[in-house]
Amino acid sequence: MKQLLTPKRLTINIGLALLLLITVMFACSIIGTETVSLKAVFSGSGSQASVNPDYEIFVRIRLPRIILAGLVGAALACAGAVFQVLLRNPLADPYILGISSGAGLGAVIAVISGFNWTLWGRSPIAVFAFAGALGTVWLVWFIGRLTGKFHVTGLLLAGVVVNAFFSALMMFLTSIAKSDQVYATIFWLMGNMTEGDFLALWISAGCVIGGIAALFHISPQLNALSFGADDARIMGVNIFKTRTIAFGIAAGITAVAVSLSGLIGFVGLVVPHGIRLIFGPDHRQLIPLSGIVGAIFLIVADTLARIIVAPAQLPVGVVTAIIGGPFFLILLVKYSRKVSWLK
């Protein structure tokens, strides 16, 4: 038995989730290798001569990193939810159409060519990974269209083939690279939060939040699409427009996330399913809650990555996989009776 989603319920649920997000952000910004005194933070940045270290750590290091983790988590979780409905496949994640290998290839090329410049505060690795990710999605979309109008199977196969090909190229380049370059590449591939420039952070935040808002806007159409393209069109939904917008935005915010933090797995798969199991499949609720919970998930994971082996740091991708896997299994067992597609 479940109740119908009403604007009031949706607003309350989103509000509560946002409250939780803010609490988590606040809690995680206090935790760390250095103890930060809040009182000291609020006393300001200090003068030119004597910098206030608490303020510096809090505002310049921890806060940007937490915002970054939140953005990446939100983007990956929403993109995962969208790819799952577009491809009508519960196993889909943001990387399913070859974004991971495209971004990886871009990163490897950047590392090997040894570029040394920045664009909007981002390193060549980030810029190349972004371009690689978007280029790959475009290529997969293009090949998918050649096989038919929008054949899910065609798209998935194109994704698998492009993925395999780019992975092979990536391995080839890694095998001829110098060892320190290989290390940089592998470290990037594992997924990491690195404190970046504020400008890059704000631009990415705009892209991700705007993208999620647009996805929310088309969420009733995504609901209809879960019944398949023909059914959705029969009900009067413009499937070409819906699919193009959903596909473009999901790929775009994934590319932004990948360029910010490398390849972080599991968020895009675990979070949407968790939300679906607890709150149901309605995309009007699924999209915003996935975004917020994805942010919380990655902020917590990144905080763990910072403190578990302090003063060293773990790649956050390792943490998400280690806590995401069992967490998902518990959800799966506990709620599988509620949900039909698991049968």
Added chain:
Amino acid sequence: MSGIIEVENLSFGYISESIILKDMSFEVAQGAFIAIVGPNGAGKSTLLNLMCQVLRPKSGMIRIDSKPIGSYGTQALAEKVAVVRQEFVPIFGFSVMETVLMARTPYYSPMGFERQADREIVDDALKSTDTAQFASRPLTSLSSGERQRVFIARALAQNSLIMLLDEPTNFLDLKHQVGIYDLLKTAQVEKGKTIIAVTHDINLAAQYCDEILLLGTDSSYHFGKTKTVFLPEKIKEIFKVDIFAGKVGQESFFIPLGKYAKNGKQINYESRGSEP
């Protein structure tokens, strides 16, 4: 006054060498209940898909409400034509209410929620299909008869003039078969819907439908009043099977006779005797 659906010289084939529908023309009057009947591969579902633009004709023309079907936008066509396809379950577990509400998606408010009018239309559709009592249950927890009624409710909630159904009584037991046809007849009589159903059940079609479109595998077709199309010789010829035809009250029925039918000759004799 022309019909609500006009099919004019329609031809279609999935590959260029083989034509399934050839030079077909017929007209469906508003408020009629029509069955499309014929052997497997005769193009029944194909014709249905052409009438809702899932497929495009190779040549010829289909007009809906006197405008060419191609001139409609997606939403405008959904206002004219609703379709119940062969039973189909979505990938995620939506409830009955959520499923039926989806028919109103194009009319949602800018915030993405249904309006009061949409709720009323959906409540009405749930009530008339007798699905309101399990409105909050997930679609997958229903039996196939119940689920079929939900999809009919969704089609009703589109508030369209025309309703197309692809084998609506597939996999249903006798009671539920009759239940579905009663439901459709009520929609025709009370709501003035034009209903076109693809079916394998000649007997139910004979009982409920005003007109029959009988398709043959050789691209031949017969269209007309049920009584004039459903003649034993014609059914025998199109389906290539022996038929026993009889009458109960005013209803005609047809029973196929296989190779091992016992005492087949005598029944064949009977069948000839019962012809008008």
